[in-house]
Structure formats: structure tokens, C-alpha cells
Amino acid sequence: MSIRPAIASVLESPKPEGALSGSVFKTMSETDATLERFAWLGDELAVAIWRRDTERAETSYDKPGHHTLSCYMNGGHRTERWELPGLYGGPKRLCTLPDWHESSWTVRGHMHFMHLYFLPEHFTRRAVVELDREPRELTLSDRTYFEHEGIARMCGALASMSWEGPDAQLRANEVAHETLSQLLLAQSVPQHQQRVRGGLAPVVRRRLADYIEAHLGRNITLGMLAELACMSEYHLVRMFKLSFGMTPSAWIAARRVDRARLLLKISDQPLQQIADACGYADLSHFSHRFRDAIGASPSRYRSIVLA
Numbered sequence: 001m002s003i004r005p006a007i008a009s010v011l012e013s014p015k016p017e018g019a020l021s022g023s024v025f026k027t028m029s030e031t032d033a034t035l036e037r038f039a040w041l042g043d044e045l046a047v048a049i050w051r052r053d054t055e056r057a058e059t060s061y062d063k064p065g066h067h068t069l070s071c072y073m074n075g076g077h078r079t080e081r082w083e084l085p086g087l088y089g090g091p092k093r094l095c096t097l098p099d100w101h102e103s104s105w106t107v108r109g110h111m112h113f114m115h116l117y118f119l120p121e122h123f124t125r126r127a128v129v130e131l132d133r134e135p136r137e138l139t140l141s142d143r144t145y146f147e148h149e150g151i152a153r154m155c156g157a158l159a160s161m162s163w164e165g166p167d168a169q170l171r172a173n174e175v176a177h178e179t180l181s182q183l184l185l186a187q188s189v190p191q192h193q194q195r196v197r198g199g200l201a202p203v204v205r206r207r208l209a210d211y212i213e214a215h216l217g218r219n220i221t222l223g224m225l226a227e228l229a230c231m232s233e234y235h236l237v238r239m240f241k242l243s244f245g246m247t248p249s250a251w252i253a254a255r256r257v258d259r260a261r262l263l264l265k266i267s268d269q270p271l272q273q274i275a276d277a278c279g280y281a282d283l284s285h286f287s288h289r290f291r292d293a294i295g296a297s298p299s300r301y302r303s304i305v306l307a
Contacts, residue, residue, distance in 0.1 A: 039163035071155035075110035199242035
């Protein structure tokens with residue numbers, strides 16, 4: 001899934017066609033709001049700052065197909081959601097608009113706010129590592145005008161940063177990911193669906209996740225994981241994808257990149273040592289894989305995040 005067509009079609013044409021019909025960015029672009037700043041941050045993350053001054057207007061969102069975190073920077077004191085009359089916005093007040101939500105709003109006066117657009121996968125993929133939950137069990141809650149000091153602070157930092165150029169976008173990408181981790185802890189709710197079927201038993205999922213984390217520096221084969229789960233390789237791949245949201249090879253590759261990012265930020269270990277700790281065949285392989293995933297070499301990434 002991608003939100004790029006939905007946003008790109010708006011940016012490239014005054015009359016967007018082919019966009020996700022209910023995307024928040026597209027809906028905003030069809031109002032009297034002014035787009036002040038916009039950037040792709042990598043990893044299918046996008047950020048925008050909007051300004052809106054109107055006597056009175058109505059705006060509706062209909063299953064946008066992506067998640068949105070909204071943070072008011074200024075104004076919003078007379079803007080309310082129809083379903084929640086009498087509850088108004090204000091500086092540092094937050095809204096979460098999940099991909100499945102529907103809402104209608106009455107907008108009055110001045111509003112200055114930031115939107116962070118992201119995919120459901122960005123949110124739920126953290127569930128395994130950070131909450132010991134399956135990605136398909138959770139979704140973003142539908143919340144209007146709530147307060148959270150940590151999330152508001154991260155949004156403020158993101159809004160005040162430069163987004164121009166690859167280095168600035170990489171720094172902003174780091175802040176965006178930290179924001180989503182806080183959002184997962186504070187605003188995740190069970191999926192609106194029947195009891196989860198199929199997939200791995202929780203104890204098996206934990207066993208596999210722990211094994212992978214403990215052996216990222218080694219060669220991990222499908223056969224090893226299948227033996228650990230007591231099932232065939234074919235069956236494991238199917239069940240693993242249901243419980244982790246991706247195939248075993250994709251999950252291991254992602255965890256290796258995440259481990260490398262962490263080590264580059266918190267340690268002064270030589271790059272070769274980090275490559276070994278994360279299971280890359282050699283320094284060249286590490287640099288190639290890391291650049292493909294992050295958009296910068298390991299050494300460049302380290303210099304940017306530590307600057």
C-alpha cells in the first residue's frame with residue numbers, strides 16, 4: 001500500500017485525479033486551506049503544515065485509507081467535530097484520524113496545524129516489538145482534541161525542523177518514527193473485527209521473535225525457524241506473515257536495519273563491528289542494505305543523527 005499517488009496527484013495537478021478518494025491531504029487541498037510546507041520523509045511518511053482562515057466552513061473525511069496525526073500549532077478555538085459538539089481545538093491539541101474513520105467538522109476562524117501522514121503498517125508493525133501484540137490485532141484510535149505532552153512535543157520539534165534536503169529529511173524521519181512509537185503506546189486500540197484467526201500461537205510468536213533478536217548477528221534460516229516453531233517451512237511462512245505482518249526474511253532484514261540504526265546512534269563501535277553484530281556478510285553488504293533502507297550510508301546516518 002502507498003499514499004504517494006494520493007498526495008502526488010494533488011501536488012502535480014490543480015484538479016487531482018486518481019487519488020485515494022477520501023485521503024486527508026486531498027480533502028484539505030479542496031478547501032480554502034493554504035499548504036505552507038510539505039515533505040516526503042522516506043518510508044512512505046509525509047508531513048504537511050496547513051493554515052486556514054475562514055468565517056465558517058464544513059469539511060468531511062470518509063475512510064481516508066491512511067492514518068493521520070494532527071497537531072494544532074495555533075488557533076482552532078472555534079472548530080468542532082459534529083459528532084462531538086462543544087469540544088474545540090487549541091494549541092498543542094491532537095487528533096488521530098485512522099484509515100477507517102469517518103467524520104464531519106465545522107471550521108471557524110484561524111487554524112494553523114501540522115499533519116503527519118502514515119500507513120497502518122507503520123503503526124502496527126511496532127506492535128510485535130514494543131507491545132508483544134500481533135500487528136493485525138491493533139489499529140490507531142479515533143481521537144479528537146486530546147492532550148499528550150510527549151506527542152505534542154515531538155510534533156512541535158518536527159514542525160520547527162528544516163525538511164529541505166536529504167540530511168534534514170533524515171533527521172525529520174527519525175523524529176517522525178519516535179512520534180509513531182509514542183502514538184502506539186498511547187493511542188492503540190483493538191481492531192474492529194472478529195476474533196483473530198490463524199497465525200502463530202502467542203507463545204510461538206514470542207519464541208520466534210526472541211530467537212531472531214538474539215541471533216541477528218548470525219545466519220538465520222527458514223529451517224531453523226520452522227524447527228523452533230515445530231512446523232513445516234511452508235506452513236511457517238504463511239503463519240509468520242499473519243502474525244508478524246511480513247515474511248520471515250523481510251522481518252529479519254527489517255530488524256537488522258533497526259538494530260544497526262540503534263547501534264549507530266548509541267555507540268561508537270566501528271562500522272565493521274556493527275555490520276558483524278547485525279548479521280551482514282561484510283561492510284560492503286551492510287552499507288548497501290542500509291543505504292537501500294534508509295537512504296544514507298551508515299557513516300552519513302551516524303553523522304546526521306549525532307549532529
